[in-house]
Amino acid sequence: MFKKHVIYKTDNYNMLTVEVRGKTLVVREISDQWGEDCHEFLSRPQLMHWAENRYRPEDFTGREQEREAIMAALKEV
Template identity: 55%
Template sequence: MLNVEVQGTKIVLTEISDQWGEECHTFLGRPAMMQWANERFAKERFDGTEEERQAIMDAFDQV
């Protein structure tokens, strides 16, 4: 599960998983967050359909 909050000029992303627990990422701008998202959800490493991956990336685009 991902939770994204915009806090002034910062974007705080919290990634929660039952395997790794909670991990928090702080980005100083949208381009940095999008770079992280593109690396985290890379096509070659994503375990799911391209439609699922595209839905995730579309949600990031709306932040």
């Protein structure tokens, strides 16, 4: 049984989930523009490093709270 965390879900086509599979973290990023991307990480620091690069502050100008919520949810995994 895997533990699944929903980081954000705006609708059925735009969401980010993290599955905890033992020591492996599987991130599924689904968007209506790009389809589904799947990333596997072996540690939480590796996951957070990816997230810092994927969700850059300059991409969230005017939506800083949205980015902060995403990063906080990822840290809780």
